[in-house]
Amino acid sequence: MTYCVAMRLSDGLVFASDSRTNAGVDHIATFKKLHVFRHDSERVLVVQCAGNLATTQSIISLLNSRVDAQEGPNLLQVTSMYDAAMLIGATVREVIHRDSQSQQSGSTADFSCSLILGGQISGETPRLFHIYPEGNFIEATHDTPYFQIGESKYGKPIIDRVLTEDTPLEQAMCCALISIDSTLRSNLSVGLPLDVMIYRADSFDISEQQRITENDPYFITIRKAWAEGLLHTFRQLPPFPARG
Amino acid sequence: MTYCVAMRLSDGLVFASDSRTNAGVDHIATFKKLHVFRHDSERVLVVQCAGNLATTQSIISLLNSRVDAQEGPNLLQVTSMYDAAMLIGATVREVIHRDSQSQQSGSTADFSCSLILGGQISGETPRLFHIYPEGNFIEATHDTPYFQIGESKYGKPIIDRVLTEDTPLEQAMCCALISIDSTLRSNLSVGLPLDVMIYRADSFDISEQQRITENDPYFITIRKAWAEGLLHTFRQLPPFPARG
Numbered sequence: 001m002t003y004c005v006a007m008r009l010s011d012g013l014v015f016a017s018d019s020r021t022n023a024g025v026d027h028i029a030t031f032k033k034l035h036v037f038r039h040d041s042e043r044v045l046v047v048q049c050a051g052n053l054a055t056t057q058s059i060i061s062l063l064n065s066r067v068d069a070q071e072g073p074n075l076l077q078v079t080s081m082y083d084a085a086m087l088i089g090a091t092v093r094e095v096i097h098r099d100s101q102s103q104q105s106g107s108t109a110d111f112s113c114s115l116i117l118g119g120q121i122s123g124e125t126p127r128l129f130h131i132y133p134e135g136n137f138i139e140a141t142h143d144t145p146y147f148q149i150g151e152s153k154y155g156k157p158i159i160d161r162v163l164t165e166d167t168p169l170e171q172a173m174c175c176a177l178i179s180i181d182s183t184l185r186s187n188l189s190v191g192l193p194l195d196v197m198i199y200r201a202d203s204f205d206i207s208e209q210q211r212i213t214e215n216d217p218y219f220i221t222i223r224k225a226w227a228e229g230l231l232h233t234f235r236q237l238p239p240f241p242a243r244g
Numbered sequence: 245m246t247y248c249v250a251m252r253l254s255d256g257l258v259f260a261s262d263s264r265t266n267a268g269v270d271h272i273a274t275f276k277k278l279h280v281f282r283h284d285s286e287r288v289l290v291v292q293c294a295g296n297l298a299t300t301q302s303i304i305s306l307l308n309s310r311v312d313a314q315e316g317p318n319l320l321q322v323t324s325m326y327d328a329a330m331l332i333g334a335t336v337r338e339v340i341h342r343d344s345q346s347q348q349s350g351s352t353a354d355f356s357c358s359l360i361l362g363g364q365i366s367g368e369t370p371r372l373f374h375i376y377p378e379g380n381f382i383e384a385t386h387d388t389p390y391f392q393i394g395e396s397k398y399g400k401p402i403i404d405r406v407l408t409e410d411t412p413l414e415q416a417m418c419c420a421l422i423s424i425d426s427t428l429r430s431n432l433s434v435g436l437p438l439d440v441m442i443y444r445a446d447s448f449d450i451s452e453q454q455r456i457t458e459n460d461p462y463f464i465t466i467r468k469a470w471a472e473g474l475l476h477t478f479r480q481l482p483p484f485p486a487r488g
Contacts, residue, residue, distance in 0.1 A: 151397075239418055
């Protein structure tokens with residue numbers, strides 16, 4: 001499995017992805033699930049992937065090769081984030097159709113995937129989309145400023161509790177990392193290192209990418225502080241009143 | 245869906261269940277999912293149910309009617325919790341087999357269910373089992389002192405962080421309620437009221453059962469304190485260090 005989360009905030013976008021892929025517990029590997037497309041100071045597109053690795057790698061390869069070949073339509077030609085989401089959705093359908101049509105009868109292989117697309121194209125504000133295996137998609141709004149893909153349930157409560165659209169980017173990244181930490185503790189199929197990126201609105205700058213390992217001092221600090229804070233909060237709660 | 249959690253601790257057992265059942269979002273109802281069997285001061289058995297409501301109601305009905313008819317084997321005759329788990333597992337298989345064998349071809353109805361069985365039979369310590377749709381089961385141990393069924397992921401991180409076998413019963417119930425609160429906030433298919441029960445080892449007493457509604461003063465207090473404590477802890481965390 002996978003766990004990726006992305007947030008669309010007043011100041012920009014926040015992305016965080018784990019890097020574990022597994023086909024069974026004895027076939028575990030590390031693959032980056034956060035991919036960045038940039039063109040001058042005119043567009044930044046970030047794609048996060050969950051699901052069948054063959055499918056998601058093919059999608060990214062096709063998107064890249066069509067950019068390189070300057071074949072149209074490609075991600076550097078589309079004129080809006082909505083069109084970028086449509087293009088990626090079409091590529092999702094293309095790859096899943098190609099790979100599943102020759103499936104042996106009786107095979108239960110699952111070729112599906114889910115993607116998050118976030119970024120900005122000059123002339124628009126930053127936008128964030130969740131693209132489904134069927135190639136259709138939804139966009140983050142004021143009411144729901146974040147999307148998750150993969151093993152999303154463990155890390156959802158903390159985001160629901162603390163995130164609003166006005167959360168500063170650095171705090172939102174802290175929230176995303178705590179959300180991933182909760183998932184790491186409860187689910188083996190999500191693993192370090194993490195790939196994270198902050199995108200500041202209108203900057204068209206992709207330099208704020210980092211790989212976070214288990215030795216990252218900041219990640220160690222907040223994991224510890226969060227665990228201690230939760231324990232402290234829990235110990236302050238009154239115990240359940242026994243019936244007298 | 246459903247969310248039930250049960251814990252096997254040094255001092256006894258803790259059970260907490262939501263009460264929402266739904267077949268689609270427009271067919272929501274309240275059903276108790278915590279069922280208690282007791283015989284004198286010799287045995288207490290508690291069963292929690294998740295899954296197909298027709299299946300789980302039939303299982304509880306059959307278990308009850310066989311106790312009433314003094315047909316053997318029944319839950320008041322078995323001599324160990326292990327045998328009780330076997331008996332319930334057999335009843336699970338019986339009901340699922342009965343209901344699914346005449347299924348129309350092409351129907352995708354899911355008749356499966358998961359159960360938690362906890363309790364004590366005189367001569368044994370309290371024991372806790374998780375019974376699968378296949379009728380087989382696992383028992384809680386020192387290393388894993390709790391089981392969850394239904395929508396378990398949202399509420400798992402908090403239990404993993406604070407529960408140990410030595411947690412006092414009243415604190416463990418507080419933890420169970422916080423775990424359910426996290427689930428309620430993130431998943432519509434889990435709903436109030438809650439049915440909870442504390443069983444103290446060797447007491448053979450079932451009087452510590454309560455129904456907790458949204459107006460329950462204790463539940464209101466800990467939900468609020470937990471939400472505030474989490475927010476406070478989060479706000480104390482250092483923000484993600486921007487790359488200079």
